[in-house]
Amino acid sequence: MAIILFDIDDTLFPSTDFSSLARKNALNAMIRQGLETDYEKLDKELQLIIKEKGSNYQKHFDELCSRLNIKNPVRYIAAAIAAYHDTKTSIQPFPKVPFILLKLKEKGHHLYVATTGSSIKQWDKLIRLGIGLYFDGVFVTEEKKDEEFYRQILEKLGSKPSDCIMIGDREDTDITPAKNIGITTIRILKGKHIETPSDADYVIKNMKELLIILLKPSTQ
Amino acid sequence: MAIILFDIDDTLFPSTDFSSLARKNALNAMIRQGLETDYEKLDKELQLIIKEKGSNYQKHFDELCSRLNIKNPVRYIAAAIAAYHDTKTSIQPFPKVPFILLKLKEKGHHLYVATTGSSIKQWDKLIRLGIGLYFDGVFVTEEKKDEEFYRQILEKLGSKPSDCIMIGDREDTDITPAKNIGITTIRILKGKHIETPSDADYVIKNMKELLIILLKPSTQ
Numbered sequence: 359m360a361i362i363l364f365d366i367d368d369t370l371f372p373s374t375d376f377s378s379l380a381r382k383n384a385l386n387a388m389i390r391q392g393l394e395t396d397y398e399k400l401d402k403e404l405q406l407i408i409k410e411k412g413s414n415y416q417k418h419f420d421e422l423c424s425r426l427n428i429k430n431p432v433r434y435i436a437a438a439i440a441a442y443h444d445t446k447t448s449i450q451p452f453p454k455v456p457f458i459l460l461k462l463k464e465k466g467h468h469l470y471v472a473t474t475g476s477s478i479k480q481w482d483k484l485i486r487l488g489i490g491l492y493f494d495g496v497f498v499t500e501e502k503k504d505e506e507f508y509r510q511i512l513e514k515l516g517s518k519p520s521d522c523i524m525i526g527d528r529e530d531t532d533i534t535p536a537k538n539i540g541i542t543t544i545r546i547l548k549g550k551h552i553e554t555p556s557d558a559d560y561v562i563k564n565m566k567e568l569l570i571i572l573l574k575p576s577t578q
Numbered sequence: 579m580a581i582i583l584f585d586i587d588d589t590l591f592p593s594t595d596f597s598s599l600a601r602k603n604a605l606n607a608m609i610r611q612g613l614e615t616d617y618e619k620l621d622k623e624l625q626l627i628i629k630e631k632g633s634n635y636q637k638h639f640d641e642l643c644s645r646l647n648i649k650n651p652v653r654y655i656a657a658a659i660a661a662y663h664d665t666k667t668s669i670q671p672f673p674k675v676p677f678i679l680l681k682l683k684e685k686g687h688h689l690y691v692a693t694t695g696s697s698i699k700q701w702d703k704l705i706r707l708g709i710g711l712y713f714d715g716v717f718v719t720e721e722k723k724d725e726e727f728y729r730q731i732l733e734k735l736g737s738k739p740s741d742c743i744m745i746g747d748r749e750d751t752d753i754t755p756a757k758n759i760g761i762t763t764i765r766i767l768k769g770k771h772i773e774t775p776s777d778a779d780y781v782i783k784n785m786k787e788l789l790i791i792l793l794k795p796s797t798q
Binding site: 387391392430432433435436437439440443444447477478479481482484485486490491495496 | 607611612650652653655656657659660663664667697698699701702704705706710711715716
């Protein structure tokens, strides 16, 4: 029986793909509301805004309308936000994820999320992915996921590093700091960081391989 | 050709029904996430909170969990908010509304919204109802809809009261102030204010009757 910590974005679901689709759907919704601007022009300017302001900036579409001198922008902003949110709330897990998580629960493992951001947003994702019931808790940090973050998780759970496994797609935040304090690490090759070399204990392409790793003596 | 001003809630779609369904779905979503509290208990406390804090209070579900001493509430709050929003974003117009609005457009009338709240929220509703393209603009006031609000609309549109029709379900905000400054008023009998007596120029049960009224000489 192990404690298994999961990153969410690009580990449990293809977040990069959904973000990109959400932006595309938002721009198309503006055009559907009658905006007479080419998709390519909107897309180019939006990419620049994301680059400058970051992807968590709240006023992307306001800024887009302002930069392109769009008159009476509220209807287009409303259309963009609605389409963006609708895409972001229709997220689906990587196909094998729900089945594998259920198998892990059946084997008595305890599942937690360890990620950045607000806990309400992370629970929202788990619930929308249809896997909320499999998780005992969510650990979040507003800062970087560093050794201290993982140390605090172990402390809160009253666990030793050797009882614990961390799975994620990012070497710098999911693997390195967890490994440094003795947690078994599994790097999953998904999303935009797929090419980064890994120093993790295990490297997997697919969540299904997790079951095989957990059968090995050292992590049982 | 007339300028026709519409209220949205309970005029273009059954907002009272959707709000009530949204709260119901939110409470059921909390229970689906494993909350071991009866639906009736949750519902009773939520009604009290709405009564005390108003329906636009942003932290209904936080407050609910706090009052019922629910441990680790974030997953339940996230579930409630997600279900609430999903219901609120799946609104549908009264069945005859889209067809009637299109007919009005074909006859050359100009359609506007005149309501309270933020313009982005009102555009969001129009777009989600699938009727955004039929409207030339949205007039909102953060305050009460009073004579001054309607006077300002006429000024912005450069119109006379006699060119203008206002349609809504509420006597106090949609009918009385508009009628007082000479706008033709149509009260639609929908939603929770259905029993309030009306002094409007016309009282209709259904949007379809609008077409008949507009054929009368005085409003053509």
